[in-house]
Amino acid sequence: MPVEDLMVVDTSPYIRPLATLIEDYETFGLVILDNHRARIYVVSSGRIEEKDKLARDIMKKHKKGGMSQARFQRLRVGAIEHFLKEVADEMVKLFSKDNVVKIVIVGPGNAKILLKDYLPNELKNEILDVIDVDFDEADGFLISRAEEAVMKDEKETVSKNVIRLKEEILKHGLAVYGLKETIDAVKKGHLELLLVSKGYKQRGWICEKCQLVDSDITDKCPNCSGKVSQVDVIEEIIEFAERTGTKIEFVDDNPILQELGGVGGLLRFKI
Numbered sequence: 001m002p003v004e005d006l007m008v009v010d011t012s013p014y015i016r017p018l019a020t021l022i023e024d025y026e027t028f029g030l031v032i033l034d035n036h037r038a039r040i041y042v043v044s045s046g047r048i049e050e051k052d053k054l055a056r057d058i059m060k061k062h063k064k065g066g067m068s069q070a071r072f073q074r075l076r077v078g079a080i081e082h083f084l085k086e087v088a089d090e091m092v093k094l095f096s097k098d099n100v101v102k103i104v105i106v107g108p109g110n111a112k113i114l115l116k117d118y119l120p121n122e123l124k125n126e127i128l129d130v131i132d133v134d135f136d137e138a139d140g141f142l143i144s145r146a147e148e149a150v151m152k153d154e155k156e157t158v159s160k161n162v163i164r165l166k167e168e169i170l171k172h173g174l175a176v177y178g179l180k181e182t183i184d185a186v187k188k189g190h191l192e193l194l195l196v197s198k199g200y201k202q203r204g205w206i207c208e209k210c211q212l213v214d215s216d217i218t219d220k221c222p223n224c225s226g227k228v229s230q231v232d233v234i235e236e237i238i239e240f241a242e243r244t245g246t247k248i249e250f251v252d253d254n255p256i257l258q259e260l261g262g263v264g265g266l267l268r269f270k271i
């Protein structure tokens with residue numbers, strides 16, 4: 001994926017563009033399916049990779065001479081069920097390997113609906129969208145349709161999380177907001193989710209010795225008198241989040257989050 005040109009001089013790697021990219025282009029699984037063919041893809045950072053192609057000879061709609069219509073139907077249905085089970089098993093194998101947490105299923109007819117019955121619950125819950133299209137339609141088209149569905153879901157999740165943040169703050173629950181509180185919580189690994197207004201930057205400093213971070217300007221750390229470096233405080237928050245395994249969401253102009261100081265987070269537990 002192309003990223004914006006940017007030069008940053010910092011005491012540690014500047015990771016915000018990468019963190020944003022990962023969040024914007026979440027990895028998802030794409031399955032194109034009819035009742036005898038399936039293609040399984042993993043789409044990651046806008047890149048598509050074909051993982052598997054399955055095709056089974058399922059009896060055509062016309063029965064052979066001598067076989068009763070009912071028997072023919074039974075055999076045909078059995079063959080389709082067997083095929084769908086195979087596809088489901090492949091999905092379990094491939095998607096768990098690639099840490100896929102969102103799935104889009106596309107194809108004609110009701111094979112894509114029937115497939116759900118063969119998926120374990122954890123995969124069933126990851127299905128984001130089921131789209132009706134012809135199997136042979138261009139892959140590129142399908143991918144952009146699937147990508148749209150994933151992005152739409154991501155946007156909805158983000159605004160839901162901002163609302164959750166506000167609700168938690170109002171009831172003095174599991175939330176922090178504003179620079180100071182957020183820095184403190186993220187450093188200690190107390191955050192489950194960090195929410196940052198996209199593009200928000202705040203000039204400040206970090207103490208190289210005791211890792212104290214604050215906004216504004218100083219030449220000496222008020223805590224340990226150590227040497228400080230000028231930094232973007234938001235970038236430091238993002239780095240702390242990465243180090244403590246906190247999920248990060250970048251929020252597009254959201255007035256609620258801006259009102260709360262552009263940054264906040266949901267706590268893992270009450271502090």
Ligand SMILES: [Zn+2]
Pocket residue numbers: 207208209210211212221222223224225226
């Ligand atoms: Zn210090």
